Amino acid sequence: MPRDTIVLLGVNHKTTPLAIREKLAISGGYDHSLEVLSKLDGIKECYLLSTCNRVEVLFTCREPTECSNGVLEMLFADAATGDDFEKYVYQYQDEAAVEHLFMVAASLDSMIVGEAQILGQLKEAYRYASNHKSSGFVLNKLLHKAFSTAKRVRTETGIGASAVSISYAAVELAKKIFGDLHDKKVLLIGAGEMAELAAENLVGQGVAEVVVANRTLQRAVTLARCFNGYAVALEEVLGQLEQVDIVISSTGATEVILNKDDVRGVMRERRNRPLFFIDIAVPRDLDAGINELDNVYLYDIDDLNNVVEMNKSERDREAVKAERIVAEEKLKFTKWLENLVTTPTIIELRKMVDEVVMGEYQKTVNRINGLTESDKRSMEKMASAIAKKLMHHPLQYLKTDHHCVNQTERITVVRALFNLDNNESMK
Amino acid sequence: MSFLLFQVSCIIYLLSAATYLFFFLSEKKKFRKVARWLFFIAAVLHTLNILFRYIEAGHTPITSHHETISFFAWATAWSYLSFRWRYTVKNLGTFVSTLVVVLMLVAAFSSRHIIPLAPVYQSWWLPVHASISLVAYAFLALSFLGSIMYLLQEREIKQKRFGLFYSRLPSLEALDKLNHHCLSVGFTLLTLGLVTGVLWAKQAWGAYWHWDPKETWSLITWFLYAGVMHQRFTVGWRGRRIAVISIIAFVSAMFTLWGVSFLLKGVHTYAS
Numbered sequence: 001m002p003r004d005t006i007v008l009l010g011v012n013h014k015t016t017p018l019a020i021r022e023k024l025a026i027s028g029g030y031d032h033s034l035e036v037l038s039k040l041d042g043i044k045e046c047y048l049l050s051t052c053n054r055v056e057v058l059f060t061c062r063e064p065t066e067c068s069n070g071v072l073e074m075l076f077a078d079a080a081t082g083d084d085f086e087k088y089v090y091q092y093q094d095e096a097a098v099e100h101l102f103m104v105a106a107s108l109d110s111m112i113v114g115e116a117q118i119l120g121q122l123k124e125a126y127r128y129a130s131n132h133k134s135s136g137f138v139l140n141k142l143l144h145k146a147f148s149t150a151k152r153v154r155t156e157t158g159i160g161a162s163a164v165s166i167s168y169a170a171v172e173l174a175k176k177i178f179g180d181l182h183d184k185k186v187l188l189i190g191a192g193e194m195a196e197l198a199a200e201n202l203v204g205q206g207v208a209e210v211v212v213a214n215r216t217l218q219r220a221v222t223l224a225r226c227f228n229g230y231a232v233a234l235e236e237v238l239g240q241l242e243q244v245d246i247v248i249s250s251t252g253a254t255e256v257i258l259n260k261d262d263v264r265g266v267m268r269e270r271r272n273r274p275l276f277f278i279d280i281a282v283p284r285d286l287d288a289g290i291n292e293l294d295n296v297y298l299y300d301i302d303d304l305n306n307v308v309e310m311n312k313s314e315r316d317r318e319a320v321k322a323e324r325i326v327a328e329e330k331l332k333f334t335k336w337l338e339n340l341v342t343t344p345t346i347i348e349l350r351k352m353v354d355e356v357v358m359g360e361y362q363k364t365v366n367r368i369n370g371l372t373e374s375d376k377r378s379m380e381k382m383a384s385a386i387a388k389k390l391m392h393h394p395l396q397y398l399k400t401d402h403h404c405v406n407q408t409e410r411i412t413v414v415r416a417l418f419n420l421d422n423n424e425s426m427k
Numbered sequence: 428m429s430f431l432l433f434q435v436s437c438i439i440y441l442l443s444a445a446t447y448l449f450f451f452l453s454e455k456k457k458f459r460k461v462a463r464w465l466f467f468i469a470a471v472l473h474t475l476n477i478l479f480r481y482i483e484a485g486h487t488p489i490t491s492h493h494e495t496i497s498f499f500a501w502a503t504a505w506s507y508l509s510f511r512w513r514y515t516v517k518n519l520g521t522f523v524s525t526l527v528v529v530l531m532l533v534a535a536f537s538s539r540h541i542i543p544l545a546p547v548y549q550s551w552w553l554p555v556h557a558s559i560s561l562v563a564y565a566f567l568a569l570s571f572l573g574s575i576m577y578l579l580q581e582r583e584i585k586q587k588r589f590g591l592f593y594s595r596l597p598s599l600e601a602l603d604k605l606n607h608h609c610l611s612v613g614f615t616l617l618t619l620g621l622v623t624g625v626l627w628a629k630q631a632w633g634a635y636w637h638w639d640p641k642e643t644w645s646l647i648t649w650f651l652y653a654g655v656m657h658q659r660f661t662v663g664w665r666g667r668r669i670a671v672i673s674i675i676a677f678v679s680a681m682f683t684l685w686g687v688s689f690l691l692k693g694v695h696t697y698a699s
Binding site: 178272274294297307 | 580584585587589593597598599600601662663664665666667668
């Protein structure tokens with residue numbers, strides 16, 4: 001009796017261009033998609049992950065080929081055709097699926113290797129699956145193993161240590177300029193997503209206050225509220241520059257919004273306290289000449305990308321270590337999976353023994369007269385104790401690793417000895 | 428005895444600097460710990476060396492070339508240790524220990540002959556004036572090192588090319604603070620050194636000031652540092668500018684200490 005196959009299929013940033021990925025991302029949210037998935041024929045357990053860089057479905061079933069076709073059609077039907085599946089979708093089974101999941105969790109498959117967000121996204125996706133009860137015995141174990149593997153990779157290698165993304169790079173630089181960020185203020189010009197992410201990172205480092213300036217004040221107010229800061233109008237930016245220490249600019253303006261002379265004047269007012277500009281807008285918001293001023297530092301998106309690139313090679317070395325950890329954990333998990341194969345045999349064996357014991361016991365009890373209740377109970381106990389003692393070694397033989405007889409062989413032997421596959425003849 | 432102590436402390440300083448340098452390159456924390464202890468032990472032995480020398484010479488050993496430089500190195504070591512006690516500045520130890528080793532080597536190669544004091548120097552003004560001035564130089568030396576570190580770090584951040592120093596040197600803010608702290612202490616002591624010198628001159632030669640080259644140069648140095656302090660407090664100069672001027676001022680201070688004695692003759696004739 002073979003166990004279920006674990007199947008993982010999906011698309012990610014490596015195999016699929018953004019234009020296709022955009023269409024694939026689960027539009028109805030996790031709840032809806034999981035609902036539909038678990039109703040598909042043949043699927044026993046399932047789990048779904050959708051981020052901006054990847055969409056992956058993990059499930060267990062008896063008939064991998066049929067089920068994957070069903071899953072693909074259901075998930076991607078509107079967005080892609082059969083040809084696209086061939087071209088973009090990768091599909092792994094069992095060991096390969098486990099390895100891939102571990103690699104994803106450990107952030108080794110990410111666009112920016114070592115970034116920390118993916119683990120959180122994985123956990124969130126798992127929360128949905130377990131709320132839906134769509135993940136079961138095998139997937140629960142597998143996902144928990146994936147989390148612990150990711151944690152091991154993070155603690156035992158330096159993969160997450162260096163600046164891994166643009167916003168981290170910005171924080172790192174801010175620390176090299178200001179040292180302690182606790183009494184520093186941040187000004188966001190433009191309330192885009194990137195700016196928000198960078199601000200979030202800075203707040204995580206303990207920045208004192210966040211000020212948001214935006215063309216539409218409404219958005220500025222909403223964002224400022226997230227960080228317990230306040231909003232100002234775009235016209236007030238120059239005045240704000242006297243107060244803040246870090247400026248993150250990301251407006252959609254087509255022209256430069258701050259030039260060198262503006263900042264020069266501000267520096268006099270600031271008594272030369274350092275000012276760090278981060279310009280993540282394309283086209284750029286800030287005059288490149290600003291960087292020439294004393295105590296003013298300006299980094300644009302390309303500069304930050306260079307910082308990220310620089311840290312990459314070091315990270316790649318750590319990645320080798322991380323892959324070793326993933327391989328180890330994969331091995332452990334496949335062991336567990338293999339042992340899972342013996343479980344049905346054990347259950348059947350126990351069931352058979354119980355039936356025999358109960359049958360013989362009933363026969364005997366019916367033949368003897370004048371037995372008290374406690375006598376009957378003692379007899380029953382004795383019968384099952386004998387059976388248990390006798391079964392101990394066969395079960396042990398089945399469960400523990402044996403160096404010369406492999407597991408399938410052991411299962412076959414036990415099943416043949418106890419005639420499990422041909423139960424009818426017993427009766 | 429004092430010479431033996433000098434030699435031993437010199438060697439331990441050297442070991443400490445080597446370990447610090449190794450830590451700087453490898454960034455392995457256990458080396459830093461070893462280096463710190465070596466540095467501390469060397470500084471203690473160096474203190475004993477100066478005490479023994481005091482007993483041997485019968486006067487404060489800050490008169491010959493060897494003694495002055497050794498005392499300068501000693502003051503630098505202890506002002507660093509006193510500073511470290513309050514703030515930690517990443518990798519400052521590497522720079523300080525290297526400077527101390529250089530000074531010790533210069534001291535080791537100059538004559539250790541004990542010069543009998545001329546009557547005019549036999550005054551309690553000597554230890555006061557000379558030691559205050561040298562301790563002032565020691566703090567200014569720390570600010571000089573801090574300035575160099577600042578410029579190295581600032582260059583990498585400004586030019587956006589991160590090499591050897593970016594990860595190893597502390598933040599610009601920390602270096603600027605170091606500079607500020609050491610300049611404040613150093614400048615105060617420098618002023619005191621100048622004042623005691625002036626008073627001593629009145630007592631010894633009857634005039635407060637007679638434009639001796641050393642006096643002139645120390646006045647130039649003092650004005651440079653006064654300028655730095657003034658700009659810092661009034662206009663709020665900081666960072667790069669302060670660093671550059673404090674390097675220039677320190678070079679001038681070193682010229683006052685040595686250059687003047689060798690190149691221009693004056694009343695401070697210890698370097699015979």
